[in-house]
Amino acid sequence: MTTLWGLPDFDAHEAVHLVTDQKTGLRAIIAMHSTHLGPAAGGCRFWHYADDADALTDALRLSRGMSFKNAMAGLPLGGGKGVILADANRTKTPEMMAAFGRAVNSLGGKYVTAEDVGINVADMTSVSQQTRYVAGLPVEEGAVGGDPGPHTSLGVFLGIKAAVRRALGKSSLQGLHIALQGAGSVASGVAMHAAAEGARLSIADVDADRAQKLAAATGAEVVAPSDIMTLEADVLSPNALGAILDAESIAALRVPIVAGGANNQLASREDGARLMERGILYAPDYVINAGGIINVSTEYLKDGDASVVRSRIEGIPERLETIWSESQASGRDPATVADAMAMKLIGRA
Structure with missing residues (x-):
């Protein structure tokens, strides 16, 4: 029997959390590949998978990719990823996103979330009501943050x-x-x-x-x-x-x-x-x-304005x-x- 540690994409992840909230129907994975450079940062994906094994593989690969992405972009962040396992009808509610926010908050800042496939700014607003470890929130035009x-x-x-x-x-x-x-x-x-x-x-x-x-x-x-x-x-x-x-x-x-x-x-x-x-x-x-995480990082760390974000993206x-x-x-x-x-x-x- 293959264990989690033996999966091809495990790659010495620091932590992998399986999250369930029966009241809202939330089933999620939060994978943290590395916190060597800072908190594990990476968006939350909402997707319907053929089976749970596919979801776990996706979370592990995406998390590792975020470690590499953030490091190569010169950001003081590690790499992580959230994956919410959608049902066949793609049922998603503010209450479900709030439950995911509580799961993120329980990690005490080791993981910072934001938008990814299937997630929008409104979803992140629901998450932000439960935790401060979130970015990609609505901002005024021209400000740092928002949709990456x-x-x-x-x-x-x-x-x-x-x-x-x-x-x-x-x-x-x-x-x-x-x-x-x-x-x-x-x-x-x-x-x-x-x-x-x-x-x-x-x-x-x-x-x-x-x-x-x-x-x-x-x-x-x-x-x-x-x-x-x-x-x-x-x-x-x-x-x-x-x-x-x-x-x-x-x-x-x-x-x-x-x-x-x-x-x-x-x-x-x-x-x-x-x-x-x-x-x-x-x-x-x-x-x-890396442009999206550069913007999200600058929003979360409050270490620059829109011109700084543009300059960092132009380094790609x-x-x-x-x-x-x-x-x-x-x-x-x-x-x-x-x-x-x-x-x-x-x-x-």
């Missing part, structure tokens, strides 16, 4: 531009074809930025209406979700769920660049090498998508360049290089 999505989108857009400069020698996205997987908050922001610079977009999302709406706003073409990964394009930008890059999907890619905001895009550690072997430049996901391309340069010099793929850098930063080299 636009900040993640900006970082991904700047990262795509950096990848295009390195792989294609172009300083603009004008006329380039970007295949966007997803049409949610982050993907929408990336699409708007790219369209404003003259990129040609193809968009796919499991929610056809959402894809059509984004396409109408950006002049994009809508394609079937099953086709987006095999489109011939200049950039594939995954902005939905993770584990989409494996041996089979990588073999079918028809792009020179993969750069997007989805977490845990590689199905396994070997997939970074597979991308490199095909000559595809990969932007490690937890480096390119430089970090990617450092990774790519080391990859080229060492012969190791960018994902492996980034992991090694992050592990050293959290004291696990």
Whole structure:
């Protein structure tokens, strides 16, 4: 029988909490991978999983990713993640979110939560009524905080531009074809930025209406979700769920660049090498998508204003360049290089 400690994605997590509140129907996992650099920070995901084992794997992988993301972004935060296991009807109430807030509060500040997939600002407001260890709360326009999505989108857009400069020698996205997987908050922001610079977009999302709406706003073409990964394009930008890059999907890619905001895009550690072997430049996901946590961190720690957030997000391309340069010099793929850098930063080299 495999124990929690023996799971492939456990990776020496400091703590994993299983939370149940029968009154509200809450079932949640709070995973804390590392507090080496500060409190474990990472959003809360609301998702319906096929089984509990899938939810646990997702929580562990996302938590570890947050350790690496926060470390590589230079933030004084460790890594953690909350996952609320939604029922088949995606039932979510303010009372359920309040119960999750009480669970967060019981950890005494070791874990700081915020929005992730399936969670919005209103949900975080319910959480904040039970704990102060929360960020991503409503703010006045121009203030630090609120929805992290636009900040993640900006970082991904700047990262795509950096990848295009390195792989294609172009300083603009004008006329380039970007295949966007997803049409949610982050993907929408990336699409708007790219369209404003003259990129040609193809968009796919499991929610056809959402894809059509984004396409109408950006002049994009809508394609079937099953086709987006095999489109011939200049950039594939995954902005939905993770584990989409494996041996089979990588073999079918028809792009020179993969750069997007989805977490845990590689199905396994070997997939970074597979991308490199095909000559595809990969932007490690937890480096390119750090804009949201940069904003959330600045809100929570109160260590800067909107201009500071912008400046910190604009550092993402430089970090990617450092990774790519080391990859080229060492012969190791960018994902492996980034992991090694992050592990050293959290004291696990």
